[in-house]
Amino acid sequence: MAYPDPDDAIDGGLVARETEGDNAAPLSITEISNRLKRTVEDRFGFVRLRGELSGVKRAASGHVYCALKDEGAVIDGVMWRGNAQRLPFNLEDGLEVVASGKLTTYPGRSKYQIVIERMEVAGEGALLALLEKTRARLAAEGLFDERRKRALPFLPRTIGVVTSPTGAVIRDILHRLADRFPSHVLVWPVLVQGQGSAEQVAAAVRGFGALAEGGPVPRPDLLIVARGGGSIEDLWGFNEEAVVRAIAESPIPVISAVGHETDTTLADFAADRRAPTPTAAAEMAVPVRAELAATLADFSARKKRAILRPVTLGRERLEARAQRLPSAEALLQPQAQRLDELSERLRRGLRERAAHGRERLAQLRLSPAMLERGLRDARRRFGEMRLTPGLVRQRAQRDAERFAAFERLFLSLDPKVPLKRGFVLVTGEDGTLLRSRGDAAKQARLEIEFFDGVLAAAPLDRSAPAQTAARKPKPSTPAKPQQDDLFG
Structure with missing residues (x-):
């Protein structure tokens, strides 16, 4: 029987082989x-x-x-x-x-x-769609055209504010104006939320524009339409067409300061300037008191930035490298997901095992014949068991080794064993073990236990420390040369 040449099986074969010049190794x-x-x-x-x-x-x-x-x-x-x-x-x-x-x-x-x-x-999809539709229609009329917006006066003598007189907005504006450049302020109180607020705001803007120059009430040089932050429903009055047209037709330049920095209304598009907050509107309305102080502060800030630029660049590079490092949570994400999956499989397996066990238990039926058969099997296995001397000797040897270990531990802990090496136990009259000379001096009678018996003794002097007997001087011997002290 002729076998095919393996080199001819290029299109396929039973066993995968790498051909000459093939650099596409199979991936796992x-x-x-x-x-x-x-x-x-x-x-x-x-x-x-x-x-x-x-x-x-x-x-x-x-x-x-x-x-x-x-x-x-x-x-x-x-x-x-x-x-x-x-x-x-x-x-x-x-x-x-x-x-x-x-x-x-x-x-x-x-x-x-x-x-x-x-x-x-x-x-809020429907509300935003309506807002976009109104914005597109008014933008087509040219109300939001950048070319019609006017420059703000550099130093307004009188500033008109359209806002609620009881909110924190008017206090923030007045406080900011007093800090930067004190000015004469006229407040037109209006509702800034709810039914009728749009009509009142539009009427206030038109009312300021209708004031005559040189009249008993000075005509403002600049208007600020302001309100605090809120949801899109709270700010909806400043999206009304009446307010937008009144601001666009005002003969006085208008700053819109409605909501916070992220809030945007149609009044912002119609106004000559948009401020992110009411406080920022007051900053746009008047200049700083001392341009020289601002210039010096700017030069100082530029100097500090020039000095700190290397540090800042180094910090930015470090942060950029740190951000590219994967977080521990990202590294553990697949394992955490797999753990959740295995936990769920374990719970299902336990439930299935319990159900299978209950099913087998339900199928079991106990009868006298089954019990008798089990008893006969147990007797047969018991009769086949044989005790050998080797098993008994092995158990006895293990118990003897354990007993010897306990005996060695007992001898090492016995306080009477050191007495054979010259140590003694000193106790008082009541049998209390004495550990210090002061305790022994307080006793009237002492018992000194040696390895071969007990000796009764009494302290020489219980009031003063015992004087140590002078020892006989040893015979003089030639002095040996001593080693130099290593510690000087």
Whole structure:
């Protein structure tokens, strides 16, 4: 029988062989999984996804597993315990959210997923759509055109403020103006939230513009329309068309200071300047008192920046390198996910084992015949057991070794053994063991125990320390040469 030449099996064969010039070594499943993981995490290091939650599950470890889906696709997601504990709302199926995080892969199941770091509720869609529609219509009329915006006066003599007279906004503005450049301020009190607020704000802006120059009430050189921060519903009055048109048609330059820095209303687009906060509006309205002081402060700051620039650059480089190091949580993510999966499998296995045991127990039926058969088997096994002398001697030898060890320990701890080496035990009249000379001096009678008996004795002097008998001087011997003291 003729066998085919292995060199001819290029298109396929039973055993994989490397051909000459082939540099594409086969990868292991772990290697290709790790390469895919690095590629996905480098390419999608930060993403924001909007979708509907599905299959929300909080593991015993505190991690949250879920899926984000829309009408065309679905992606698995996981949020680790630290981020899940900081969520301001409860996760549930069907909730539309915006999730921020990074894409990664889970090699254990050959799938990709998003590791969610932050999650927000995606609401207020209809309200924002209406706002965008109104903005586009007014922008088409030219109300937000940058060319129609006017420059603010450098030093306004009178400033008009449209805001609530009872809030903290007017106090912040007055305090900031007094710090920077004291000015004459006129306040037109209005509602800044709720029904009728838009009409009052529009009327106040038009009322300031209608004041006559040189009249009993001075006409402001600058207007500030201000309100504190709040939700989009709280700030909705400054998105009304009446307020926007009044600000755009005002003959006096207007600064809009509605909400905080992140809040944006249509009044901000129509005003000549937008301030992130009411305090910042007061800073825009008036200059600083001393330009020279500002210039000197600027020169000082530039000098400090020049001195600290090497330190700053070094700190930035260190932070950049530190940010590239993977966190401990990121390194443990696959293991934590696998631990959660194995924990779930263990619980299922225990439940199935218990169910199987209950089923077998239910199938067992005890009868006298079964008990008698078990008794006969036990008697037969007992009769087959044989005791050999070797087993008994081995057990006796182990017990003898243990007894010898206990005996050696007893002898090492016996206080009478050192008496044979010249030591004695000194006790008082009541049998108390005496450990110091002072205790012995207080006794009227002492008992000194030697290895061969007990000797009674009495201290010479119980009031004063015993004088040590002078020893006989030893015969003089030639002095031996002594070694020098190493310590001087």
